[in-house]
Amino acid sequence: MQTSRGRRRAAGPSPTPRVVEVISAERPRDPHREARRRRGPFRQITEFASASGIGQKAGIALAATGLVLTVTVPSTSPVMATSTTDVVPAVAAQPAQQPEISAEAGARIDFSRSAVVTKADPDGKLKQLLSAQSAGAVSRAASVGSLGAPLASLTMVSPFGYRVSPITGGYGDFHRGEDFAAQCGTSVLAAATGTVTFVGWHDFGGGNRVVIDHGNGLETTYNHLSGFNAQEGQTVGRGDVIAYSGTTGASTGCHLHFEVQVNGEVVDPTGWL
Ligand SMILES: [Zn+2]
Incomplete structure (x- = not known):
């Protein structure tokens, strides 16, 4: 040696x-x-x-x-x-x-930061993310915090992903969203500015459901609702009351089932909230 x-x-x-x-x-x-x-x-x-x-x-x-x-x-x-x-x-x-070593030596150091989100433009970070690329190309590190909370107070009671089904008791149920505690009738808030693309009954367990399209492949859905406060085609702002929580559809009690979809596929909402 x-x-x-x-x-x-x-x-x-x-x-x-x-x-x-x-x-x-x-x-x-x-x-x-x-x-x-x-x-x-x-x-x-x-x-x-x-x-x-x-x-x-x-x-x-x-x-x-x-x-x-x-x-x-x-x-x-x-x-x-x-x-x-x-x-x-x-x-x-x-x-x-000393060898000639400096930051100029061909190094491309990315010191870019996400835009500072101001109170005047809470959608700023999300806009910047989505204008630069499709939602599917956004990294988790960049997306965290870009969506607003769908309830005034967020208490997660069931995470995204595989779990024991609260309906069937079977293992391996894939939970397509995140469940948050909410008494029936609690105001449900738009997670970001967008266009309401669906208000109605979801045939696959969501019960009363609202879907908002935020552009560039990013959508959010709100499920098991007891009532609506938005119409299809309506533009809503971040934090607007779009519905009221409930326990309609495949639900065992009052709560909000919140989904984030990227290019039609559900993703873990914690990566965006
Ligand atoms: Zn759920």
């Missing part, structure tokens, strides 16, 4: 940052070594950071701040500095040995 010293190049300015040698010394049998060598130094740093267990984000942060240079300094082992006070003198003392 070769040491890092044995692998180091003898002399002359190397176009390849020495961190590569550290990587290969740690992982001598890495089949992707040559491919990685051809990549930019920033990518190597982030991969090293990832392989070292400190994570991709930490690697990016290190590279962006220059702290990553510490991994190239040790001559015998890839010891990571433990604080910035260890780092700065080392970098200053050996400027000639």
